[in-house]
Amino acid sequence: MDYGFFDDASREYVITRPDTPLPWLNYLGEDDFFGLCTNTGGGYTFWKDARLRRLTRYRYNNIPLDSGGRYLYVNDGGSVWNPGWKPVKAKLDRYECRVGLGYERITGEKDGLEIDLTFFIPQGRNEELWKVRVTNKSKVRKTPKLFSFQEFCFYEALNDMTNYQRTWSIGEVEVESGAIYHKTEYRERRNHYALFACTRPVAGFDTDRDAFVGVHEGLHEARAPFAGRCTNSKAFGWNPVGAHEVDLDLEPGASEDFAFVLAYVDQGEAPKFERPGVIDKSKGREVLARWSRPGAVDAALAELRAFWDGLLANFQAELPDADANRMLNVWNQYQCMATFNLSRAASLYETGIGRGMGFRDSNQDILGFVHMIPGRARERILDIAATQLSDGTCFHQYQPLTKKGNAEVGGDFYDDHLWLVLSTCAYVKETGDASILEEPVGYADRDYAKGPDGRRRHADGTPAESLLDHLETSVAYTMKKRGPHGLPLIGHADWNDCLNLNCFSKEPNESFQCAGDVAGSKAESVMIAGLFLKAAAEMSGLYAFLQRPVAAKRMEAARAEMLAAVESQAWDGEWYRRAYDAEGRPVGSRDCDEGRIFIESQAWCALGGAGADDATDAEGRPAASRGRARKALESVHRELYTEEGIVLQQPAYTRYRLELGEVSSYPPGVKENAGIFCHNNTWIHLALCELGEGDRALEYYRSICPSAKQAKIETYRSEPYVYAQMVAGRDAPCFGEAKNSWLTGTAAWTFVALSQGILGVKPDYEGLRVDPCIARSWKGFKATRRFRGATYEIEVRNPQGASKGVKRVLIDGDELGPAKAEAGKGVVLPLFPAGSAHRVVVELGD
Ligand code: BGC
Secondary structure, eight states, rough: OOEEEEEGGGGGEEOOOOOOOOOOEEEESSSSSEEEEETBOOOOOSSTTTTTSSEEEEOOTOSSSOBBBBBEEETTEEEOOOOTOTTOOOOEEEEEEEEOSSEEEEEEEEETTEEEEEEEOOTOOEEEEEEEEEEEOOSSSSEEEEEEEEEEEEHHHHHHHHHHHHHHHTTEEEEEEEEEEOOTTTTTTTOEEEEESSSSSSSSSEEEHHTTTSOOOOOOHHHHHOOOOOOOOOOOSOEEEEEEEEEOOOOOOEEEEEEEEEEEOOOOOOOOOEEETTOOOHHHHHHHHHHTTTTTTHHHHHHHHHHHHHTTTOOOOOOOOOOHIIIIIIHHHHHHHHHHHTTTTBBSBBBSSSOOOOOOHHHHHHHHHOOOOOHHHHHHHHHHHHOTTTTTTTTTOOTTTTBBBOTTTTTOOTTOOOOOOOHHHHHHHOOOGGGGGGGGGOOOTSOEEEEETSEETTTOOOOOHHHHHHHHHHHHHHHHBBTTTTTOOBBSSHHHOOSSSOOOOTTTTSOOTTTSSSSSSOOEEEHHHHHHHHHHHHHHHHHHHTOOOOHHHHHHHHHHHHHHHHHTBOOSSSSOOOOOOTTEEEETTTTSOOOOEEHHHHHHHHHTTTTTTOOOOTTTBOOOOOOHHHHHHHHHHHHHHEETEESSESSSSOOOOTTGGGEEHHHHBBBBTTTTEEHHHHHHHHHHHHHHOOOHHHHHHHHHHHGGGGGGGHHHHHHHHEEEEEEEESSOOOOTOOEESSTHHHHHHHHHHIIIIISSEOOOSSSSEEEOOOOTOOOOOEEEEETTTEEEEEOOOOOOOOSSSSEEEEEEEOOOGGGOOOOSSOOEEOOOOOOOEEEEEEHHHH
């Protein structure tokens, strides 16, 4: 079955039938104001924080799955339908949903009436627009009535869906000329309200849900649209909604354009009330006036499209692989914006209530975002760092609105702090801005005052600890927190949230991660060891850039100590072990009956430089560890690779193992229990690129590339335009089915793997490094990269069918001297003045 296609020229995915295998999602907004919008208009809108400032309601896991959202009903001479098919689900003569960058354009046509509906959030505004064009394509005059509808949320989403003894008595609205002001709780501590209005005159409105929908009716049979009129109801308590009736009169061929506006209006310090009980609406009126001006809505949409064109121009490539090409150029970068903004908070799998911003998640998200808007990445790094505690551990999650760590989840995930090193170094490499390291960030468990310059200070006036202090604390913490094998302790878990080696959860009503005390725990993680190797190497590179050779050496020494522990304690013969449990037994070893080999430790040990092809011992002789990385990756291929991607471990756990935690709680083949976690597939892609395995890197990439799944979409089910966190592994009955699309570390890491690993275009401190590792069959590729203000138009040629190895480099026609090319690491292109453009030809070969 075909559900759609990529319109590459328009940078849109076109969904051609509404009954997709799962609801397919898109996001509106990319700054402070966001909407989730499915291909039938489902979803909701919030300001900054999906839990604390939710404007409209959505009932997750509803029946059907995606019901509720931005609905427009049409009553055309008694025939009632929706252009987005839902909720009435009347058969349409034509349906199309164009998934665009920051907008969703849904067109529905029935009996000669066409409704073209575009949802988007204009740049820099706290407003969502529903741009509507109604066209009478028939040969007779038509007088359709349109009904807008959405349900207001009482801002705090958890309270909104749990505390009806209160919420059913607090709902309040005001209506002025059909503009609906949702002012629940405005009388007390809130100084913000929501406005839902239409840019053209309306024939009526409803604000009481029971009046518009009915008490016993569902949205598919809502009373007002079927009756053909709104009742001008005023909500008092219960459930306030926003609904308008628009009556049109269209001659054959005639169209009418208008828009609905949903706004979040913050009164700030302005007086809240016009007169007792009546809110000051001046800001709301301004918003409505702005969008009522002819051309304003179209101009805002054009501005949004131009914004994305500009942003994507920072990195564009022409690859011989159409799937990789469109993912890299458009959809992957678009997804990176969503993960940067929303971490793992609000998708169809995350309710916006459970999790805020994840410490490790957000640091990784920055890796795929920093090239787009480095200034925002800078701010985010500082926010995240401020949730680290002075001993080095971190709040695992924090709320975006308050920027405060989530005390319920707490910390003690002993990988968290190391990701901060990776994000910070990526930022400095991208921008050359080392000043971020001096920013006084401070720790979450200390009190600071703000100095006259707005910066955090200790009581004695000295600046709070800097970001660089945080990085040092992070490295020191891992070195300090090591177990009997000299490997890092794991705490509650490492990247694999479900490998809980210290928690021993026996009670169904306790959390796997947080049960028990990790204080005296002995369980160790090889994955953290590998990550540490990488982080310490990054720190040493950073210090070299800062011209602090002593500190760089100190980092190298720490790295060497960890490397020795990895090579002597973690090698299993064919691969690296995954961990040691609390009793010191290996996890991920040939001696285990299940869970013999895990993906994460192979990837991170290799990326951290363990088992290198040129490893030497202290005397400079070939070390016993030489070639282990290659061997480990060969084991990954043999034991874990499938045509749908690499499974996380094998054999899957078939029963619950108290000593391993949540990982064994999942049925075989899903999630961390041998599912295909796309996120960590990308680490293997990168490791393969380090070793020059370009053919395999591309083959592996294609195995998880959503664009390449279109032919098997009935099995894959999720959106073909964004990566999913997980695809069911071969142990599952639904092998190949994707879940948890959109908000996943896969987004950032695939961008890194493809752009920096396979294409080899890597920001570095002194310039832009180019070190491709491509499939031998590729004759070359082109990439345009904006870096520190200059544009590099790179053409890579591969006349000899090589995978790796830079033979020759021409910059603007001049040969680059051999001094610039480092053996095995490609070439570092020099920095150029901002605004200049340069043609670079890179020839691969021996
Ligand atoms: C979490 C990540 C974690 C991953 C693997 C995701 O759901 O957001 O933090 O690393 O699962 O367990």
